[in-house]
Amino acid sequence: MPTPTSPPRLQLTAISKQYPGCLANDRIDLSIAPGEIRALLGENGAGKSTLMKIIYGVTQPSSGELRWHGEVMKMRDPAMARGLGIGMVFQHFSLFETLTVAENIALAMGTAAGTPKQLEPQIREVSQRYGMALEPSRLVHSLSIGERQRVEIVRCLMQDIKLLILDEPTSVLTPQEADELFVTLRRLAAEGCSILFISHKLGEVRALCQSATVLRGGRVSGHCVPAECSDLELARLMVGDAEGLESSYPKVSGGLPRLRVDDLSWHNPDPFGCSLSQIRLEVRSGEIVGIAGVAGNGQDELLALLSGETRLARGEQARVSLDGAPIAHLYPDARRTLGLAFVPAERLGHGAVPDLSLSDNALLTAFQQGLVSRGLVQRGKVRELADEIIRRFAVKTPNANAAARSLSGGNLQKFILGREILQNPKLLVAAHPTWGVDVGAAAAIHRALIALRDAGAAILVISEDLDELFQISDRIGALCSGKLSPLAATAHTEAVEVGRWMAGEFAPVAPSHSPAAAPAAAPL
Structure with a gap:
C-alpha cells in the first residue's frame, strides 16, 4: 500500500x-x-x-x-x-x-x-x-x-x-x-x-x-x-431529480393468448450452441412475461426463432403462432406485418447500424409504417418519426442526423426501444431492454413497457437482471439448457425459486401432444 x-x-x-x-x-x-x-x-x-x-x-x-x-x-x-x-x-x-x-x-x-x-x-x-x-x-x-x-x-x-x-x-x-x-x-x-x-x-x-x-x-x-x-x-x-426512480407496477393477469409456442424443439447445428427442447410458452395480450436465465442456455436461439432470423420448415410452422396464425416459417418482415416488434440483445450491429444516422436506423424496421411509397423513401416522414422517437423517449443526441455509434449505450437503447414501441406492435419481444443503461433511462424504459402493456400489447422480456424481471413482469420463468420452466405469477414467486429454475431445478412442462422430432431450420 x-x-x-x-x-x-x-x-x-x-x-x-x-x-x-x-x-x-x-x-x-x-x-x-x-x-x-x-x-x-x-x-x-x-x-x-x-x-x-x-x-x-x-x-x-x-x-x-x-x-x-x-x-x-x-x-x-x-x-x-x-x-x-x-x-x-x-x-x-x-x-x-x-x-x-x-x-x-x-x-x-x-x-x-x-x-x-x-x-x-x-x-x-x-x-x-x-x-x-x-x-x-x-x-x-x-x-x-x-x-x-x-x-x-x-x-x-x-x-x-x-x-x-x-x-x-x-x-x-x-x-x-x-x-x-x-x-x-x-x-x-x-x-x-x-x-x-x-x-x-x-x-x-x-x-x-x-x-x-x-x-x-x-x-x-x-x-x-x-x-x-x-x-x-x-x-x-x-x-438530480429522483422522481419515478422507485416505481412499483401493479401486476395483471392479461387477456387472450397472443403469442403461443407449442412444444418447440430445435436442434442447434453449432456444436457449441444450445438446442431447445419442448418449449411451451404463452404470452397474453396486456401482460409482460419475463424469462430469466444464465447466458448461453438457449436465450439467443429462442429469440432467433421468435424474430424470424431462424425459421422452421412449413411442416413445423404451427410451433409458433401469433393471434392464432402460424409464423414459424415466416421471414422477419412478414412477422412484422402481423404485428411483431423486436428489440435484440446487441444494440450496435444488430439493433442499429453503427454508421447510419438515427433517421436511417428508424427506417430499418419501421419502413412498413407509411415510410415508403411506390418504392420511394419518404424522407420527410422518416425524419418526423426519428424526431418523435428522440422527443418522446428523451434520447440525448444533437439531432436525427447523428450516427448511431455516437450515442451512449443507454440513449441508443432508448432510441431502438422507442422505434419498436411507436409501431404499436401486438407483440413485443425484448432482450435485455435495460442492459448497461443508467437508473433514469431504465426507469423511462420500464414506464414505456408498462404503458405498452396497458395499451393491450403482449410483451416478452428476456433478461438476466432478476430485479428488473420482478419489477415489470406479470409472470416469470427461466431457461436452463434449452428447457423452459413453468411460468408463475411474479407476485407469488421469490427470486430464490427463480434462481433454482435457472439452475435447472424444475419439473418439465407436460407436452400438449406427442413430441415431434427436433426440426431443422428452414433453408434460406
Missing part, C-alpha cells in the same frame, strides 16, 4: 474533451490510489465512457493533464496504456468475431506472450479460477453476449494489471457470477491493483466500491462513499 506522501497511481487534472457540438468532458479532476476501488457514476451521456477512453489512449483530450505515478503522460494509444499495466473492459465488445477466444486474447497480449495455442492452458486456468469458464478454441461469433463479456474480462486478467477499468462489467452476468467477479476484484485490489468501476447497478457499487466520483453533464458533480449512501441517494447525485 502507498505511503501518505506517495502520489496517486493515476491523476487527471482539468481534463476536457470537445466534440463538434458537444463538450463531453469539462475540466474533470479525478485520482485513484493503488489498491483503491473507485466507482464512476453518472447518467448515460454524462461523459464516463469518454473519460475512460482518454485514460486508455483510445481518445485524446482537448486539454488537461494526465499523470501516471506522478509523471505527466500523453497516452498515445491503447498499446501504450497496456504497456503501463492499464486494462479496460469496454461496454461494447472489442472482439474479432471470426477469430477464436485464444486468438483474440493473443492479439491483446502481443507476440511475447506466446501463440494462441500456447495461451490456451492459461486461458482455461484463469477463466475457471475466476468462475468465468471459457473454451479457448471457440470462435467469438458463436458465443453468447455473456460469454463474450467473459472473454473481455479474462483478457485483462491475464495481463500484469495495475489499473483495471471496467465499463458495466456485470450487465450480462448473473448475481452469482457477479459475486464471483467481486471476489476477484477485491483480491486484485488487495494485491495493489487500482480499479475504476462504472456500473448502473447501485447495489453493486455500494457493496464493492470504497469511493465514488459522480459526473453530470460532463462535469464532476460530487464525491461520496457509496457504503454510506442508499441507492436512492446515489441516484439523486447522478440525475
Whole structure:
C-alpha cells in the first residue's frame, strides 16, 4: 500500500474533451490510489465512457493533464496504456468475431506472450479460477453476449494489471457470477491493483466500491462513499431529480393468448450452441412475461426463432403462432406485418447500424409504417418519426442526423426501444431492454413497457437482471439448457425459486401432444 506522501497511481487534472457540438468532458479532476476501488457514476451521456477512453489512449483530450505515478503522460494509444499495466473492459465488445477466444486474447497480449495455442492452458486456468469458464478454441461469433463479456474480462486478467477499468462489467452476468467477479476484484485490489468501476447497478457499487466520483453533464458533480449512501441517494447525485426512480407496477393477469409456442424443439447445428427442447410458452395480450436465465442456455436461439432470423420448415410452422396464425416459417418482415416488434440483445450491429444516422436506423424496421411509397423513401416522414422517437423517449443526441455509434449505450437503447414501441406492435419481444443503461433511462424504459402493456400489447422480456424481471413482469420463468420452466405469477414467486429454475431445478412442462422430432431450420 502507498505511503501518505506517495502520489496517486493515476491523476487527471482539468481534463476536457470537445466534440463538434458537444463538450463531453469539462475540466474533470479525478485520482485513484493503488489498491483503491473507485466507482464512476453518472447518467448515460454524462461523459464516463469518454473519460475512460482518454485514460486508455483510445481518445485524446482537448486539454488537461494526465499523470501516471506522478509523471505527466500523453497516452498515445491503447498499446501504450497496456504497456503501463492499464486494462479496460469496454461496454461494447472489442472482439474479432471470426477469430477464436485464444486468438483474440493473443492479439491483446502481443507476440511475447506466446501463440494462441500456447495461451490456451492459461486461458482455461484463469477463466475457471475466476468462475468465468471459457473454451479457448471457440470462435467469438458463436458465443453468447455473456460469454463474450467473459472473454473481455479474462483478457485483462491475464495481463500484469495495475489499473483495471471496467465499463458495466456485470450487465450480462448473473448475481452469482457477479459475486464471483467481486471476489476477484477485491483480491486484485488487495494485491495493489487500482480499479475504476462504472456500473448502473447501485447495489453493486455500494457493496464493492470504497469511493465514488459522480459526473453530470460532463462535469464532476460530487464525491461520496457509496457504503454510506442508499441507492436512492446515489441516484439523486447522478440525475438530480429522483422522481419515478422507485416505481412499483401493479401486476395483471392479461387477456387472450397472443403469442403461443407449442412444444418447440430445435436442434442447434453449432456444436457449441444450445438446442431447445419442448418449449411451451404463452404470452397474453396486456401482460409482460419475463424469462430469466444464465447466458448461453438457449436465450439467443429462442429469440432467433421468435424474430424470424431462424425459421422452421412449413411442416413445423404451427410451433409458433401469433393471434392464432402460424409464423414459424415466416421471414422477419412478414412477422412484422402481423404485428411483431423486436428489440435484440446487441444494440450496435444488430439493433442499429453503427454508421447510419438515427433517421436511417428508424427506417430499418419501421419502413412498413407509411415510410415508403411506390418504392420511394419518404424522407420527410422518416425524419418526423426519428424526431418523435428522440422527443418522446428523451434520447440525448444533437439531432436525427447523428450516427448511431455516437450515442451512449443507454440513449441508443432508448432510441431502438422507442422505434419498436411507436409501431404499436401486438407483440413485443425484448432482450435485455435495460442492459448497461443508467437508473433514469431504465426507469423511462420500464414506464414505456408498462404503458405498452396497458395499451393491450403482449410483451416478452428476456433478461438476466432478476430485479428488473420482478419489477415489470406479470409472470416469470427461466431457461436452463434449452428447457423452459413453468411460468408463475411474479407476485407469488421469490427470486430464490427463480434462481433454482435457472439452475435447472424444475419439473418439465407436460407436452400438449406427442413430441415431434427436433426440426431443422428452414433453408434460406
